[in-house]
Amino acid sequence: MTSNRVQKIVIAGGGTAGWMVAAGLSRTLGKALDIKLVESDEIGTVGVGEATIPTLVTFHRLLDINEQEFMAATQGTFKLGIGFENWRNVGQHYIHSFGTTGKDHWTAGFQHFWLKGRQRNLAGDYGDYCVELKAALENKFAHLPRGGMNYAFHIDAGLYAKFLRKFSEGYGVQRIEGKITNVLTHDDSGFIKAIRLDSGAEIEGDLFIDCTGFRALLIGQTLHEPYEDWSHWLPCDSAVAVQTESVGEAVPYTRSIAREAGWQWRIPLQSRVGNGMVYCSRYLSDEQAKQSLLANVEGKVRTEPRVIKFKPGQRRQTWVKNCVAVGLASGFIEPLESTSIHLIGRSIIRLLQMFPGTGINPTDIEEFNRQTVAELEHIRDFIVLHYHVTDRQDTPFWNACRTMKIPASLQHRIDLFRETGRVFRFQNELFAENSWIQVMLGQGIVPKQYHQVADLMGDAELSRFLDQIKSHVDSTVLQLPKHQAYVEQYCKASVSY
Structure with missing residues (x-):
């Protein structure tokens, strides 16, 4: 363990990752830290990640960011899920929504009651029992009381970085313009000492956050942390x-x-x-x-x-010595389920929870890396699911995806659902049971059986149970305004293109 207090934070790189880190650290610990962010106007960012998931709503609430101001500044619209077209087969579509579907029993999820209802011709589509999914299909949206609507955003990533820069500078973050030409390390420990800019200036720090994108100037080029390639599971590059x-x-x-x-x-x-x-x-x-x-x-x-x-995969460790890689420098999983900005936020929250204020501790580093790997592998499996479970045989690409060997952890989830209809969530996993169910059903996996607790309901009782849920969904969606009208009333952008 280093005995030096961690007070000087240097964020290498801007963009979404850099400015999210700056916002999180400055809003939470800004009074105790000296935070500098180094970026160059001459270096572009990838900047195409415009879709998010509901965890960004939580991140903004933690930082007390005004949602209307944020959406107006980023040209934002609301997002209730993702529509998957032609994934199961050409001409077949489904939506993975952010909502919960139906009502669970403590012994078994709603899907078991729905499966019995389908067998008895008592149930409609699985999505008929989800407010968010039905609202998405009808192009409707509104904030509902008591968090009754789960949602995320579509945003302009470049404008988001500008918005967070203004926010962060309000909490004391200092932005330094310049290109990084060298990363200096201590001879004895190998820890990063400073970054040198093209101006000749050297920016010293106690903790360095690598937000330099795919270049990974600190974690990769300087500390030489290996990169684990997942191309054999995620072929898109x-x-x-x-x-x-x-x-x-x-x-x-x-x-x-x-x-x-x-x-x-x-x-x-x-x-x-x-x-x-x-x-x-x-x-x-x-x-x-x-x-x-x-x-x-x-x-x-x-x-x-x-x-x-890009190369799909992850750094074997995202925290090495006194360097934490965030965003693309730490790894990349393609944006199929809009997880990139989520992973940035999770890294920030994890770092805040384990912040090495009194010195960098190897046990903190080990736990940080363990949690990061577990989360990335969970998300990886969820993305691979979309490609592998398909009926498409029309092109060499889809034949290769359909027949490829997949991670054992994913194969277990597929087999469990196909044989029993069950989905179990591990601690701190991003995608809940309903996400797995929606995608597996959407991709064509139909469970062979349902939990016997559903048989405790007779046909009449089961029919009433399903109808009551569907009626509530329908009546809720009926009262919602059109999404476009709601956006214009709630957060119309102050700039135009």
Whole structure:
């Protein structure tokens, strides 16, 4: 353990990751810390991660960020889930919503009662019993009392970084302009001592946060922490992104449209739409991907297509010595379930919970890394599920995904649900039981049996139980305003494109 107090924090890199770290640390511990963020206006950020999940709502509440101001500043719209088109098979669609479906019994989840209802022709679609899913289908949204609607956001990532910069500087964060040319380490310990800028200035610190993106200047290039490649499970290694003008009302969900060698995203903001294609370069060239994307967008294209290369995987350790990697420097899981910004937030909260105020302790580092690995592997499995459990046989890419060997942890979850209808959540996992159920049902896995507790209900009682839930969902959604109208009333952006 180092005995030096940790007071000087140096954040290397800006963008979403850097400024989220700055906001979290300064709002929580700012009075006790000297926080500097180094970034260069000449270095761009990936900046296409525009879809989020409900954990960002919690993150903002912890920092006391005003939601209306945030959404107006980032051209934000609301998000109730993700629509998956052509994933199970061409022409078949489903939505993974953020809501809970039905009502669970303490011995068994709602899916068991629904499964019995389907066998007896008493139940509708699984999604009929979820407010968020039905609201998404009808393009409706409103804040409901007592947290009755789970939601996230679609945002402009570049504007989000600017918003957080202003927020962080209000709590004392100092931004330093400059390119990092060298990272200096102590000869005896190997700990990072300072970063040197192109101006010749040296920025010393006690704790360094690596937010330098895929370059990983500190954790990778300086401390040489190995990177674990997950390409054998997640074959997509490229993305191309463009922005288009809006041609219709913004829907309250992200669209994920499976294509011949990957998938296309469509994310509606207030004044434009974010579009992109994630693909595997072994089956589709960059030029083919660009043409496929441009052929499948709506509205006038506002930007040149931009290709981004990546390697799915993770650092074996994301906290090494006195360096913590956050964001793309720590690893990358493709944005299929919009988890990138969530993982940044989780790293920040984890660091705050284990903050080494009195000195850097190896046991803290070990626990931090253990939790990070467990979370990333859970999310990895959830993403692999979408690719592997499919009926598609129309292209070499989908045949390879359908027949690939998957992690044993994922195979167990699939087998358990297929055989028994059961889903068990481990501690601190991001995706709850209902997320796994929605995706596994959507991808075509139908359990062979249901829990016998459902047989304690006769047909009449089961029918009333299901009908009451569906009626509540329908009546709630009926009263909701249209999403577009609600956004314009609640958080209309103060800037336009």
